[in-house]
Amino acid sequence: MTTERNAIPLIITGVCCILGTVGALWYYGYLHFAKPEDALLLDQFTMLKTVPGEDYKVSIAPAAQVAQCIDGVLVLFDTEQKGLTGVLLNSKQQAVRCMGQDTPQQLLP
Structure with missing residues (x-):
């Protein structure tokens, strides 16, 4: 059956x-x-080349991002949008390395 x-x-x-x-x-x-407004685009950042003996001007107000060196890779944390974290990449999609091996203990407000 x-x-x-x-x-x-x-x-x-x-x-x-x-x-x-x-x-x-x-x-x-x-x-x-993820929403499009969550993304931080690399073109929002500029590398300022420092030359010894020359003055340069930057804003006194700090950026909304905080950088930490985690396992030798530069990681950006956004202080305005909780949970938004990113790795800084170059034009060849390679992670930007840093010298320290510190892990963040607490994000600054």
């Missing part, structure tokens, strides 16, 4: 499980849906 099973409850259960899992991961911060 063959009995047919109704597949609709199984499909609804599967979809609900997937949505519940994604919702739980998002709620607890393991899943982040």
